[in-house]
Amino acid sequence: MTNQPTLVERLVSHDPRAFEELIRLYGARLLLKAEQMLGCRDEAKDCVQECYIQVHKNINNFRQEAEIYSWMYRILVNACLKKMRSRTAASMESLDELQPTFDEDGCRIEPLWQSLPTTEEILEQNGTREQVLSAIQSLPHGSRDILYLRDIEGHSTAEVAEMLSLSLSATKVRLHRARAALKKILEPVFIERRVS
Amino acid sequence: MVLSNKQQIKRWLHKLPLMIDCEEFEGFILQYLEDELPPLKRFVFETHMKMCRDCRDYLAAYQRTIETARTAVDQQELPEIPEDLVTAILEAQKASGEKDL
Numbered sequence: 001m002t003n004q005p006t007l008v009e010r011l012v013s014h015d016p017r018a019f020e021e022l023i024r025l026y027g028a029r030l031l032l033k034a035e036q037m038l039g040c041r042d043e044a045k046d047c048v049q050e051c052y053i054q055v056h057k058n059i060n061n062f063r064q065e066a067e068i069y070s071w072m073y074r075i076l077v078n079a080c081l082k083k084m085r086s087r088t089a090a091s092m093e094s095l096d097e098l099q100p101t102f103d104e105d106g107c108r109i110e111p112l113w114q115s116l117p118t119t120e121e122i123l124e125q126n127g128t129r130e131q132v133l134s135a136i137q138s139l140p141h142g143s144r145d146i147l148y149l150r151d152i153e154g155h156s157t158a159e160v161a162e163m164l165s166l167s168l169s170a171t172k173v174r175l176h177r178a179r180a181a182l183k184k185i186l187e188p189v190f191i192e193r194r195v196s
Numbered sequence: 197m198v199l200s201n202k203q204q205i206k207r208w209l210h211k212l213p214l215m216i217d218c219e220e221f222e223g224f225i226l227q228y229l230e231d232e233l234p235p236l237k238r239f240v241f242e243t244h245m246k247m248c249r250d251c252r253d254y255l256a257a258y259q260r261t262i263e264t265a266r267t268a269v270d271q272q273e274l275p276e277i278p279e280d281l282v283t284a285i286l287e288a289q290k291a292s293g294e295k296d297l
Contacts, residue, residue, distance in 0.1 A: 019286070019289055020282070020286060023277070023282050023285055023286070024277065024282070027277035027281065027282065027285075028274050028275055028276060028277040029274060031275060031277060031278075031281065032272060032274055032275055035275075036269055036272065045278075045281050045284070048281065048285070049281070049284055049285050049288055052285045052288075052289065053285075053288050053289060053292050056289050056292060056293070057292065100222060100254065102217075102218055102219040102222075105207050105210065105217065106210065106217030106218055106219040106220065107203070107206060107207065107210075107217065107218050107250070108218035108219075108221075108222075108248070108250040108251055108254060110250050110253065110254050116253070116256050116257055116260055117260075118260075119260065119263045119264045119267050122260075122264050123264065123267060123268060123271070129268045129271060132264055132265060132268040133268055133269065133272070135265075136265055136268075136269070147265070148269075151262045151265060151266055152265060152266050152269045152270075154266075157230060172226055172230075175226065176225060176226040179258060179261060179262060180258065182261050182265060183257055183258050183261040186261055186264070187257075190257065190260070
């Protein structure tokens with residue numbers, strides 16, 4: 001019995017069908033990751049394409065004992081971060097209208113919550129998951145990217161600042177404003193759930 | 197504007213030593229959640245929170261927003277890979293191979 005060559009071995013030996021197999025094997029996972037990071041299908045597709053081309057060019061340098069998906073994942077994340085850095089630097093967004101408001105005495109003007117629904121209660125309602133995802137996407141890129149890296153991926157604020165080449169203080173201000181804006185956008189979802 | 201007794205008490209409390217108003221509270225939220233407030237500021241922040249329902253509710257909703265966003269993204273389903281992307285990658289690979297020759 002002869003050992004079948006692995007997918008990586010077939011890629012290294014330029015088997016013409018191996019590359020398409022690699023696309024179909026991991027393409028969807030990589031696309032989802034890129035779309036989550038960038039919040040834009042077209043930019044996500046560009047990064048996935050760039051990732052595959054890097055794999056094609058560098059497959060001979062790939063250490064075969066490692067997991068090829070982990071390698072591809074790192075390439076993809078770096079491509080997405082590069083895109084995030086360029087658009088964050090160019091971003092001059094204002095979220096003023098979505099910030100909390102205060103009266104002349106510095107007292108908060110907020111809707112009162114009778115009881116705040118749990119995350120599970122919010123997301124089990126039809127369509128709310130899409131509403132939440134769409135609210136995240138609706139934030140301007142610079143704010144969305146910081147919020148994504150900090151709150152969804154769970155990096156520290158200092159790591160996010162470094163990843164996006166921003167100062168720590170600017171990152172903190174933008175993170176807080178992005179969270180406050182997202183809360184404001186999601187208020188109807190929370191309130192609807194509470195009333196129903 | 198006619199203020200209720202509760203509102204008047206709140207305004208008066210904000211002016212006491214070691215007390216902050218809601219707007220100042222807002223400016224400390226991130227540091228509080230990142231556990232970066234020095235002890236005295238943390239005390240001042242937490243005292244305000246105990247006495248101000250608006251800020252307590254606001255902070256709870258702020259934190260629930262973060263948790264809900266994270267969960268919604270985590271629960272996203274894997275999409276089908278679009279055929280146009282497969283084609284585009286294969287074409288780019290071919291072009292890249294030709295350029296390397």
